[in-house]
Amino acid sequence: MAIYLLTGAGSGIGAALATVLHERGDELVLLARSGERAEELSSRYPGARALVADLAEADAVAGLAADLPARLDGVVHSAGVVELGDVEGQDLGAWRHTLEVNLLAPVALTRVALPALRAGAGRVVLVNSGQGLGAAPGWASYAASKHGLKAFADSLRQEEKAHGVQVISVYPGRTATPMQEQVHAHEGAPYDARAWTRPESVAATIVHALDIGADAALTDITVRPGR
Numbered sequence: 001m002a003i004y005l006l007t008g009a010g011s012g013i014g015a016a017l018a019t020v021l022h023e024r025g026d027e028l029v030l031l032a033r034s035g036e037r038a039e040e041l042s043s044r045y046p047g048a049r050a051l052v053a054d055l056a057e058a059d060a061v062a063g064l065a066a067d068l069p070a071r072l073d074g075v076v077h078s079a080g081v082v083e084l085g086d087v088e089g090q091d092l093g094a095w096r097h098t099l100e101v102n103l104l105a106p107v108a109l110t111r112v113a114l115p116a117l118r119a120g121a122g123r124v125v126l127v128n129s130g131q132g133l134g135a136a137p138g139w140a141s142y143a144a145s146k147h148g149l150k151a152f153a154d155s156l157r158q159e160e161k162a163h164g165v166q167v168i169s170v171y172p173g174r175t176a177t178p179m180q181e182q183v184h185a186h187e188g189a190p191y192d193a194r195a196w197t198r199p200e201s202v203a204a205t206i207v208h209a210l211d212i213g214a215d216a217a218l219t220d221i222t223v224r225p226g227r
């Protein structure tokens, strides 16, 4: 049975992925931001183990080392935040929070999981964004965090090849999740979930990246809205 560590399993893309993996019987270790969220995840995914760490405090993630399994088939970093604002107006607090959750926390969590990933010849999947490949006005802090995440992935992929660990960046375009509703609210645009990629479709892409044989190394996958 495969064992996966997931962040962001409570919502959106992460929840769609956790649902698929849970339904097919994979073992799940889910990282929740609080004890209350951990209880919710444990009841939503019976048999899954929930660990608590607020990813806005990336240093706290190092303390999870003793709680991780000895072997992991994969770590999927789906948790993320977005705070839109132009460079002139956005304060550094928003930048720090975004960089902490979207960049430093995946780095810290990957580091503590590396021994287990090496033991399982596992995969690291980083849920990036189209904003990790090009930055739009009003998106600087988020795009910077995702560009950084791409750089992290590209270095890690080469470093870990010899250990049998693969690293995959997935770049979704707009996807129908609570985060996208938040973006629309900021943009003052009406939200219609049907216009955007379903989180289940992004999750299916990630499952493919987790499942494909070790003869193939997927590295960067873009998923854009089909309509």
Ligand SMILES: NC(=O)c1ccc[n+]([C@@H]2O[C@H](COP(=O)([O-])OP(=O)(O)OC[C@H]3O[C@@H](n4cnc5c(N)ncnc54)[C@H](OP(=O)(O)O)[C@@H]3O)[C@@H](O)[C@H]2O)c1
Pocket (backbone or CB within 6 Å): 007, 008, 009, 010, 011, 012, 013, 014, 031, 032, 033, 037, 053, 054, 055, 056, 057, 077, 078, 079, 080, 081, 101, 127, 128, 129, 130, 171, 172, 173, 174, 175, 176, 177, 178, 179, 180
């Ligand atoms: N939706 C899009 O259009 C889109 C497009 C491109 C890329 N992405 C990326 O896809 C990923 C998933 O986004 P989504 O759309 O599924 O967003 P979402 O529905 O808002 O879910 C975000 C998840 O991140 C978790 N999270 C946020 N801050 C956290 C913290 N401090 N500690 C622990 N967990 C935290 C949330 O936990 P709680 O459940 O406790 O709130 C939630 O489970 C993100 O990395 C995002 O940048 C999304």
